[in-house]
Amino acid sequence: MSAGRFAPSPSADLHIGNLRTAVLAWLFARSTGRRFLMRVDDLDDRTFTDVANRQLDDLTAIGLTWDEPAEWQTQHSARYDGAIDVLFDRGLLYECYCSRKDIAQAPRAPHAPQGAYPGTCRDLTDAERSERRGRLGRPPALRLRTETLSHTVHDLLHGDYTGIVDDFVVRRGDGVAAYNLAVVVDDAAQGIDQVVRGDDLLPSSPRQAYLAALLGYPEPTYAHVALVLNSDGARLAKRDGAITLAEIGVERAIAQIADSLGYQASTVEDMLPQFDPSKLPRQPWIYRP
Ligand code: GLU
Numbered sequence: 001m002s003a004g005r006f007a008p009s010p011s012a013d014l015h016i017g018n019l020r021t022a023v024l025a026w027l028f029a030r031s032t033g034r035r036f037l038m039r040v041d042d043l044d045d046r047t048f049t050d051v052a053n054r055q056l057d058d059l060t061a062i063g064l065t066w067d068e069p070a071e072w073q074t075q076h077s078a079r080y081d082g083a084i085d086v087l088f089d090r091g092l093l094y095e096c097y098c099s100r101k102d103i104a105q106a107p108r109a110p111h112a113p114q115g116a117y118p119g120t121c122r123d124l125t126d127a128e129r130s131e132r133r134g135r136l137g138r139p140p141a142l143r144l145r146t147e148t149l150s151h152t153v154h155d156l157l158h159g160d161y162t163g164i165v166d167d168f169v170v171r172r173g174d175g176v177a178a179y180n181l182a183v184v185v186d187d188a189a190q191g192i193d194q195v196v197r198g199d200d201l202l203p204s205s206p207r208q209a210y211l212a213a214l215l216g217y218p219e220p221t222y223a224h225v226a227l228v229l230n231s232d233g234a235r236l237a238k239r240d241g242a243i244t245l246a247e248i249g250v251e252r253a254i255a256q257i258a259d260s261l262g263y264q265a266s267t268v269e270d271m272l273p274q275f276d277p278s279k280l281p282r283q284p285w286i287y288r289p
Helices: 016-031 049-061 077-089 100-105 126-136 179-189 199-214 250-261 268-274
Strands: 003-006 035-040 093-096 141-144 150-155 159-164 169-171 192-198 221-225
Touching (some): 016 049, 016 221, 016 268, 159 199, 199 221, 250 268
């Protein structure tokens, strides 16, 4: 059965922009008869259980409902290891011994896109690999051996979007699944076929869709929604004043979100009949507390 989702990372309390994205994800799912699921993307922030629980409480407080208990990524390492084994057995992974500095300083082929892994470890000999493994003193990261430089996804709000697909990391040097792999594996495992999230993640979607195809998963429908910015055009931060639910209050936060979308609503349920993806604002919402 099809489903949408919201997948916050528990690095900090949700701000009004995150809450608005969550409301939009819920509206997209509910307006299309999908289930709505919640996932805590805690691989990078594994000790932040309090923050994660506060995020879930805030999402409940603004009226969002989800159809199964929230999943926590740290409880699904077997799932990620399974996908990594599949890719490994197909010869699609290689060890990478590079530090960030190595990558920044590596010579780049003239056609290599900015931000792409330069391929330093892609074609090493067995002897070079064992020499580097010994020198590294920690387990290497694993990268995907890709056969393309770019991939195009279709986004409900952005149309066709073509972005870089480089040899991205699927397992980090500390043995933890990388974000791009975990998201793809979880979305497939949870039956999620609609991915609604902030448009800062649009550039990640070609990599994720490419990986999904390699693993034989269907590509989800994407909708990357415009972010909320402060009056200087920067991402919201504490110094911008009241930005979290604790500071704003539930009623006012819902009113602000409704207003930003041009709706008359005092609950998220009120927004449902007014929701029309084709009329969503394409520009960032400039938030003034
Ligand atoms: N956890 C990610 C974030 O909060 C979002 C993952 C996703 O929506 O795919 O930035």
